[in-house]
Amino acid sequence: MMNIDELIQSAKRFVLFWFLYAAIIWLILWLTSLTGDQNVTLKWHVLILLSMILAGATTLALEIQKQRRDAHLTLFIEKLQDLETTHTHTAHVLMHPDDTLAPLAAAINNVQHLNSRRIKIMQEQSSTMETLMDNMPLGVLQITTERKIIQANDQASQLLDAQQNLNGQHYDNVIKYHRLMELFEQALKQKKKLRELVKIDDKTVDVSVVYYETRERHFELLVLMYDMTEVIQMKDMQTAFVANASHELRTPLTSIAGFTETLLNGAQEDPADRQQFLEIIQSETKRLLDLTDDILTLAKVPERARSLQQFNMSEMVEKIFKAKADLKDNLNLTLKNEVNDTLVVHQNKSNFEQILTNLIGNAMKYNRQDGAVKVSAMVTASELAFAVKDTGLGIPSDEQNRIFERFYRVDKSRTKSIPGTGLGLAIVNDLVEQAQGKIELTSQVGVGTTITVTLPLQ
Numbered sequence: 001m002m003n004i005d006e007l008i009q010s011a012k013r014f015v016l017f018w019f020l021y022a023a024i025i026w027l028i029l030w031l032t033s034l035t036g037d038q039n040v041t042l043k044w045h046v047l048i049l050l051s052m053i054l055a056g057a058t059t060l061a062l063e064i065q066k067q068r069r070d071a072h073l074t075l076f077i078e079k080l081q082d083l084e085t086t087h088t089h090t091a092h093v094l095m096h097p098d099d100t101l102a103p104l105a106a107a108i109n110n111v112q113h114l115n116s117r118r119i120k121i122m123q124e125q126s127s128t129m130e131t132l133m134d135n136m137p138l139g140v141l142q143i144t145t146e147r148k149i150i151q152a153n154d155q156a157s158q159l160l161d162a163q164q165n166l167n168g169q170h171y172d173n174v175i176k177y178h179r180l181m182e183l184f185e186q187a188l189k190q191k192k193k194l195r196e197l198v199k200i201d202d203k204t205v206d207v208s209v210v211y212y213e214t215r216e217r218h219f220e221l222l223v224l225m226y227d228m229t230e231v232i233q234m235k236d237m238q239t240a241f242v243a244n245a246s247h248e249l250r251t252p253l254t255s256i257a258g259f260t261e262t263l264l265n266g267a268q269e270d271p272a273d274r275q276q277f278l279e280i281i282q283s284e285t286k287r288l289l290d291l292t293d294d295i296l297t298l299a300k301v302p303e304r305a306r307s308l309q310q311f312n313m314s315e316m317v318e319k320i321f322k323a324k325a326d327l328k329d330n331l332n333l334t335l336k337n338e339v340n341d342t343l344v345v346h347q348n349k350s351n352f353e354q355i356l357t358n359l360i361g362n363a364m365k366y367n368r369q370d371g372a373v374k375v376s377a378m379v380t381a382s383e384l385a386f387a388v389k390d391t392g393l394g395i396p397s398d399e400q401n402r403i404f405e406r407f408y409r410v411d412k413s414r415t416k417s418i419p420g421t422g423l424g425l426a427i428v429n430d431l432v433e434q435a436q437g438k439i440e441l442t443s444q445v446g447v448g449t450t451i452t453v454t455l456p457l458q
Helices: 003-032 044-082 100-135 156-158 176-190 229-264 271-303 313-323 324-329 349-365 395-403 426-436
Strands: 139-144 149-152 193-199 203-216 218-229 309-310 334-337 342-346 373-381 383-390 438-444 449-454
Touching: 003 044, 003 309, 044 438, 100 373, 139 156, 176 193, 176 203, 176 218, 203 324, 218 373, 229 271, 229 349, 309 313, 309 349, 313 334, 313 349, 334 349, 342 349, 349 373, 349 383, 349 426, 395 438, 426 438
Parallel strands: 334 373
Antiparallel strands: 139 149, 139 218, 193 203, 203 218, 309 342, 373 383, 383 449, 438 449
C-alpha cells in the first residue's frame, strides 16, 4: 500500500506526462496539418483523452518498476541483516542476468554463501570444543585480565569443590585455595606460563596456567587442572614395591651366598655342618623361587586370560588339600571341605584355583597345632560366595586393613618362622578385582580368620 507522499508523487508524475504527451500529440498534428494533409483534424477531446491514456500507462509502468525495485532493495536489506545472525539456511536472491540489480544480487548471494560456511565452521568448532570441555579428564578455567571466570567445565567445579556456578564470577569470590590464586596473579603480572603441583584438600593437582593473546592487545588466562592423586599414589606404590621386592630377594640371596662361602672355606669337611648348610641353602633357594613366582604372577594378573570354564569346586578343594598334605601333617590340621559335591562353577579355572590355593595355604600356614581349616560355598541368584576359615593366629584389628598390601606380613615377631613371600593375599585381591568381585576379612587374635570372596555368576 502506498502512503500519501507516494500518491502525491505519482499524481505529479501523471500530470507531467499528461502535459508532455498532449504537447507532443498537438505538435505532431499541427505539423501534419502544415504539410497540407486536409484529412487531419485537430480535435481537443481526442488530444486530451489520448494524452491521458499515455500518461497513465507511463506512470503505471514507472510505478510498477519502482515497486519492483523497492521490493528488491527490501529483500537485499533483509539478506544483509541475516548476515548478522547465525542462520545458515537462507535462500538466495534470484534475478534475470539482464536486470540492472543482478550484479548486486550476485554479490549478496556470494557474501551470504561465505557467511553461511563460516557460521557452520564456527558452530562445528564450538560443538567440538564444548564436547572436549565436558569429557576431557581436565578441569578447565578461562579467566579474563579483570579476574573474571568466563568459562569453566564440570571437572573444574568438582576439583575446586565449587558450591555455585563459576561462570561469570570473579575467581577471588569463588575459589578458596590461596596458592591457586597466587599462581593466577603471578601469571597475570609476569605474563607467562606457570606450572605447579598444588594441594587442593586431599588431592594433588597438576595446575598449568597459560597467559595467551585472544586477539590484538587482548589477553586471557587458560587454566588446566589434572588430578594427579592416583598417579602419585601409584608411583609411590611402585617405588615401595621395587624397594620391598629388592629387600625380599636380597635376604635369601645373602643367606645362600653366606653359607656357600662358609662351605668353600672348609665347612664342607664336616659332614654335619655340610648337611645343615646345604639344607639351609635348599630352603632359601625354594623361598627365592617362590618369591620370584609370586612376583611374576602378580605382574601378569592384568594380562591373564579371562576365558571361562566349568569345573567342580569341591573336587578342586580336595586337590588343593592333597597338594598341601605335608603342611597338614606338620601341624596335625583337620581339613573340612563343606562345598557341595555337585557345585559346578563357571569361572576362569586358573584364576579361581590360584585364589583358593593362596587362601587355603595361608589358612594352613598361620594355623595352630591341631587346628582346623574349613572351606564352604554358597550360590545365590547372581553371586557365588565362598569362605576359607581357620583357627589360627588371627590378625590384629589395626593391621587388617593392610593385609592385602604387597609384601605385608602380620607382626613378623610372631610369623618369622612361617615361610611366605607376603604376596599371596595381594595376588588374591588383584584376581578378585579382575573378576569384578569383592573380598572381606573377619579376624580375631587367638581365635582365627575367615576370608570370604564373592564373585558375580558368569
